[in-house]
Every structure is written in structure tokens, then in C-alpha cells.
Amino acid sequence: MNQRPSNLLDEALGLDQVIEPWPLRGRVVAIEDQVETSGSFVLHHLVKRSLSPNSSNVTIFIAFSQPFSHYDRILRKLGCNLVSQRDNSRFFFFDMLKLQCPDGDEGITPEGGLIALYGKIHKTISALPEISWKNVSIIIDDLSLMEVAANGSSDYVLDFLHYCCTLTSEFDCSLITLNHEDIYSSEDRPTFFIQMEYLADILIKAEPLATGLATDVHGQLTVSIKGQNKVSNFHFKVKENVVECFYPGRSRGL
Numbered sequence: 001m002n003q004r005p006s007n008l009l010d011e012a013l014g015l016d017q018v019i020e021p022w023p024l025r026g027r028v029v030a031i032e033d034q035v036e037t038s039g040s041f042v043l044h045h046l047v048k049r050s051l052s053p054n055s056s057n058v059t060i061f062i063a064f065s066q067p068f069s070h071y072d073r074i075l076r077k078l079g080c081n082l083v084s085q086r087d088n089s090r091f092f093f094f095d096m097l098k099l100q101c102p103d104g105d106e107g108i109t110p111e112g113g114l115i116a117l118y119g120k121i122h123k124t125i126s127a128l129p130e131i132s133w134k135n136v137s138i139i140i141d142d143l144s145l146m147e148v149a150a151n152g153s154s155d156y157v158l159d160f161l162h163y164c165c166t167l168t169s170e171f172d173c174s175l176i177t178l179n180h181e182d183i184y185s186s187e188d189r190p191t192f193f194i195q196m197e198y199l200a201d202i203l204i205k206a207e208p209l210a211t212g213l214a215t216d217v218h219g220q221l222t223v224s225i226k227g228q229n230k231v232s233n234f235h236f237k238v239k240e241n242v243v244e245c246f247y248p249g250r251s252r253g254l
Helices: 008-013 040-050 068-077 082-087 110-126 130-135 143-149 154-170 191-199
Strands: 028-033 058-063 091-095 136-140 174-180 202-207 219-225 231-238 243-246
Touching (some): 008 040, 008 231, 008 243, 028 040, 040 058, 040 136, 040 174, 068 082, 110 154, 130 136, 136 154, 143 174, 154 191, 174 191
Antiparallel strands (some): 202 219
């Protein structure tokens, strides 16, 4: 097996050694970013790692932010063909964009939306061979847009996330979410945002540099793992077909 170049994000998450069994199995991973420092590249990276040719991992991707074509285009640049993975039943894509109707009566309700979505996720995992359950990743690309689609009901979103967390116990799969930290004031953060930080086994924060904008650095990543005293912190630069992660003061990816 060819060894991949070392990557600081992989090292922080334990993905630098083996990809199967999936190192994130049974864990909840919360990614938080800010408007000027998107953390979506972390999602793309985890999808690529999950769908490595050397593994039998399965990804269930719940999209509130972008359509399939958007992610397929980005992952192709990273060397991962989502169409092929979908055809091989390793990538399941749930397009939830059509449910974002906050001004009408078609938004998500407990009966017609999130509960039905949870049922589809549970059914998808249950239909897989039992040996694959622990290698499943459930990825939600934007919790804030899930709240919009739920007509602003944080309680519906919180209930759904709790249901998904039970899947990590039932099937030993992983749950990975992305949310935007700075779209809420510190006093108005919804309950599900606070709960995700509490439930997360791993918290990844993408933030601007403390020193301000820089041409050769796009931001900094902080990776905190519950139960470990070590916190990983490094800078990153997003390129078209790769993300370079490096320690402050270094100019190339490690």
C-alpha cells in the first residue's frame, strides 16, 4: 500500500496511520467556521479520506448548502469521483435544498421532514452489510441552513441531531457536522449549537488569523479531542486541488 504524504489534519484526527477500521467510528465531530474563514474544506477532506480506494467506508451526505454537482466538482479536483462512489453504493447523497422554504408551508416539520430524513438514514445504514456499519460517516454540510429549512425551529434541529447521535451508538458510525460560529451573537446561539459542542468528541475550528488577513495563509485550524489534553493548532492554505496545513512560521504543507 502506498503511503500518503503526511498531513497535519490527518495526524490530529488519527487518519495518518490506518483508514480502516475508520478511526472516527463511534465519534461525533463538530466543525465550526466563520463567514470569512470557511471550514467546508474540512468536510471535503473527510469525504475524500472516507472514500479512499483502500477502504470500504461509506458516506451518507446530507446537503442543505449545495447540490450534488457542486461537491462532485470539488471532489474530482481532489481525486475522488463521487458519481462512481455513488454507483458503487459507497456514497449516498440526500439533497435537502428543496426543503428550504421558511416563508411557506413546505418547510420541514417533525412529521414530514427531519423525522422522515432520519428514517431514510437509518434504513440506508441498516441495508448495508453489518460489517460496514462501523465504517459509515453521516455528514451534514450546514446546520444553520437546516434550521432555516425547519422554519427557524431550533428544537426540531436539536431533536434530529440527538436522533443521529443515537446512530453512533447503535451502529458505531460517525456523525460530522458543519456550522457557522459567527452568524449568531453570543447571547442568541441556538440550543443545538451549544449542544453540538457538548456532544462533540472532536471539535474543529476554522478561524481567521489573529494578526488579520494574509496572502499566503487563509486561516488557522484548532483540533480539540475530548479526553485528551493535547490541542492541535496550525495554519492552512486552500488551493484548487489540495489544502496545505503547516505550523505557524512554515510556508509549505506538512
